[in-house]
Amino acid sequence: MLLIYTQKVTPRIIYIFKHICTHILGIPIKFTSKIEEFIAHDGAKLSYGKQALGNEFFIQKVELLMEQGFSELEIKVQPWDDTICFFPLPDASDLPFDIFAASFYLLSRYEEYLPHVKDEDGRFPASESLAHQESFLHKPVVDIWAIKFRDILLQRFPDLEFVNRKFRVGTIVASEHTFIFKNKGFLRSFIGLWADLFQFNLTKVIDRLQVWIRIKDDPHDIFEDLIQMIKKHKLYMVFMFQLSDFSIHDRNISHNRIPHRAVIKSVADYAKVGLLMGYYAMDNIKVLRKEKLRMEEIVHSPVEDVMNSRFNLRLPDQYNNLTELEINNDHSMGYPDAPGFRAGTCSPYLFYDINMEVTTPLKVHPYAFNSDMVGTVSKTKIKEDLARLLQEVKEVKGIFRGVFSNGDFSRYADQDFYYSLLKQIHEVE
Known part of the structure; x- marks a missing residue:
């Protein structure tokens, strides 16, 4: 157990220390604001404040985790061994930067609350992010920092127990158009x-x-082929189906069509099935509730997983709607047009609402690769970027997620190339 002293235990401190120490590293922690208790503790201990109290592991704090709301921050990125860091600290600190404040900045998507230029689809573009501007978008820096922090901590407290992680991969298949010809009316x-x-x-x-x-068969009905891959190679896939009403923005098959419902039920027998939110469900909780109920009526189980079909996250409102409807997992955290780690991590994490200053029960599952990138650069570059991302995640024993659409594997697409990407991710022949 790691005892942590801080003069004031804020919601932000509880959130980010639990994520780094417990969720990523598997180290149990306990907080205290009592100096006497901290000094008397003879086990592993860490102080987070303005100055060290004794012989503990000391990290000098920056004020971000003590504040409320958000404001413009001046951030200077600098090297740290073979990676980067920001929020630098003086030599008195056992780490050269405030790992907890920097991790909170990335995970909370602090920069997306600040004024920024949206793209034509109303999204926060990768080009506006600190990670892109400072050239570390391709690195899961939060996980890298956590592993390095663990290794330094173990030098001071070699008996400290932690949990070894295991590298895992998964694929999300988004089905905005389950059929291209069939059942269109x-x-x-x-x-x-x-x-x-x-x-x-x-x-x-x-x-x-x-x-x-x-x-x-309908060219977009490739689900049986993917199910065979799942059964043969024991792959982890999540299938997201859209069930919104027909509109100028959502042109999917009616949720009442029997073949459409049959595909969803069939896929649900072999893989996890979730809801691909329609255009209006992203902002209107009543529409989202209607789509959620439709999916639950088809699969006869609660909807636990969703994805934003446009990836135009409007934080925190969109995530708060998911929480209100008791939807536990979101898979939208990534850039559809840029490879890398939007939140700086390859680990699932709970979403922190900066407006309310509260940790929500919604778990965010970030992805690093989206098939929308295909066609924007060469096939060789796509393969190289994918290999680089996979290696980065392997090194921190994280979770790699890639996003495809069912149309990628139809005969109207370059299906052989998309299948090769799928096999590259899952390392199957």
Whole structure:
């Protein structure tokens, strides 16, 4: 057990110390504000304040974890051994920077509360982030810092117990369009057919007709192939299905269509199934509740996992809606157009609401790779970036998550390349 002294135990201090010490490193901790208790303790101990009290492990604090709300911060990134750090500290501290304040800044998405320029889809772009501007987006720095902190702490307290982590990988398959031709309804199908004819896309015309008369499977219905991979190689996948009402933004199949529901039920027998939130569900809790109930009615179990289909997180409101509806896991934390770690970590973590200064029960599962990047750079660069990210996560024994869509594996996409990326992540032949 690690005893931690701080003059004032704030919600931010409780949150980030528990995450770094307990959730990542597996070190039990206890807080105290009593100097007598801290000095009398003869085991591992750490003080977090303005000056050391004795022979303990000492980290001089910056004021971020003592504050409330958010304000503009001046951040200077500097090297630390083979990585980087910020919020530097003087030599009196046993670490050259405030690891807890820096980790809180990244995990809480502090910078997304501050004024920033959104992209055309209303998203916080990677280019606005400190990690991108200082060239450490590709590194899970919070996990790197935690491992280095553990090793330094063990030099002082070699009997301190911790838990060894295990490297894991997983894939999320987002199904915004479960079918491309099937079950679209007469009017939509008729308009689609004429659009294909007008563009002289005879391949799609023939495919569409063959799907209609049921002599060929829908090109987007690739779920059985992925299920076979799951069964053969014991892969971990989460499938996100969209069940929103048809609109100009959401053009998926009706949730009442029997084949659509049958696919979801079939997939749920072999993998975890979650909800891909529609456009209006991202901001309207009533719409989100309706979509959640639809999924629960299909799979006959509570919805625990969701993903934002546009990745335009509006923090903290969007996450607070998930918490209010008792949805436990979000898989939207990443950049769809840039490889790397949006929150600086490859470990799941509880979301901290800066507006309310409270740790929420919502667990955020960050991803590092999104197939939307394919086509923006060369295939070789995609493969190299993916290998680099995987290696970074392996070194800290974290969890790697990649995001694909079911359309990636259809015959209208470069399915062989996407399958090769999937196999690269899961290390299967």
